[in-house]
Amino acid sequence: MQDESESEGSGSGYGWWPSWRPTSMSLLKNTEAKILACIQNDVWARFVTLPTQDRIWTLTVTNKRLSKAPEKAPRTPLVMVHGFGGGVGLWIRNLDPLCRSRPLLTFDLLGFGRSSRPLFPSDPAEAEERFLDSIEQWRRAQGLERMILLGHSLGGYLATSYAIQYPERVSHLILVDPWGFPERPQPSEEEEGSGGQRSEVKRAPLPRWVKAVASVASLFNPLAVIRAAGPWGPGLVNRFRPDFKRKFEDLFDDDTMTQYIYHCNAQNPSGEVGFRALSESLGWARRPMLGRVSLLAPSLPVTLLYGGRSWVDSSTGARVAELRPPGTTRVLVIEGASHHVYADQPGEFNAVVEKICDGVD
Structure with missing residues (x-):
């Protein structure tokens, strides 16, 4: 199942964090292995350099059945990009159903999960380009045409930016509760009392964990509290994310x-630093994507999937x-x-995505 001949290293420069955090890349690896053991089909897990x-x-x-069937014309692969603070393990409800008719690839974004954790620039355009360069280099290494x-979420923001820059590589763009699209509204006096949200915009209330993270994000990296909590970090994740x-x-x-969520985010911050560079605040991007969607290839099909109870x-x-x-666009x-549509309603989510994929080829 796995090819891990290369040693694991964090590749970061944040050695000043307390050593009393009960985490390590080995613990992340072991926890993820328990999750991936649920997959019923053929899995190849490895580092792409x-x-x-x-x-x-x-x-x-x-699909292990397709590997034994007579050869057919290869179908366009599905590539799935996780959101902020996530990793490949969060797709566990989707991997088997969505590989039925085509290869499915997913990866930990640069700076997240088990991927390398380099330094990210603080400039939002440069940080975004750092993410995009890594995705394009990954695609080339994989030989995907x-x-x-x-x-x-964040993966939707980056996927849109990638499709703008590399239109010839994307057959269909699927955005699941994408982060960073609208411009941050400027509150009027009437709106101040409602947290600065426009009266006509109806959103589900922000979850407790979003409010908690937002309260420290302006001063520190968004998930710094998990690392600073040391041995109490896992308990904080259980308290604020019991939904997982x-x-x-x-x-x-x-x-x-x-x-798994704890070990993904208790490591030395990297992609988290990149996300902070992209963010005006936790819920808003410094370079909102809504102002750039017109740059997408006019013929590119785009589907946006939202959760009915999401804060997005x-x-x-x-x-x-x-x-x-x-x-060209469906909502x-x-x-x-x-917000985690793929885990809350996996049956409906998988059916929608599979239908989209079947429409491609």
Whole structure:
């Protein structure tokens, strides 16, 4: 299943964090292995080394039945990009269903999960380009000519930017509760009392963990509190993200998923620093993507999937559709799902994505 002949290293320059944090890359590796053991199909897990010598932790999942069937014309692979603070393990409900008819690839973004953790620039354009360069170098190393590109949250922001810069590589762009699209509204006096949100915008209330992270994000890296808490860090994740245990409770009857989230984010910060460079605040981007969607290839099909109970405003999808040529953009809302649509309503999510993929080839 795995090819890990290369040694694991963090590749970062943040050695001043306390050594009393109960985490390590080995613990992350072991927790992730428990999650990936649920996959029923063929998995190839390995580090992909880029020309920069950064390494991107990558999974390729293929239908084991198709590998024994007569050869057919290869189908466009599906590439899935996780959001802020995530990693490949969070797709565990989606990997088997979505590899039925085509190869599925997913990777830990540079600076996150088990991928290398280099220094990121503080300039938002330069930080964004650092992420995009790593994705393009990864694609070249994989030999992918074209792909169906799916991104969740921060991954949706980066996937859109990538599709603008490399239009010939993307057959269909799927954005799942994408972060960083609308411009931050300027509150009027009437809006001040409602937290600066426009009265006509209807959002689900921000989760407790979002408010907690936002309270420190302006002073520190967004997840610094998890690292600063030392041995109490895992307890903080369990307290503020109990939903992750519930989302996967039929797969794991323990704290496997919250431990995974902890170990992904208790390592030395890197991609988190890059995210902070992109962010005006936790919920808003310094370079909002809504102002750039018109730069997407006019013929590129785009589907935006939102959770009906998410704190991300789904009305932004309608604005994306207005800014693009007619008939090229669809907006779907999956009821009963929060921001993590793929885990809250995996059956409906997988069915929608599979239908999109089948429409490509």
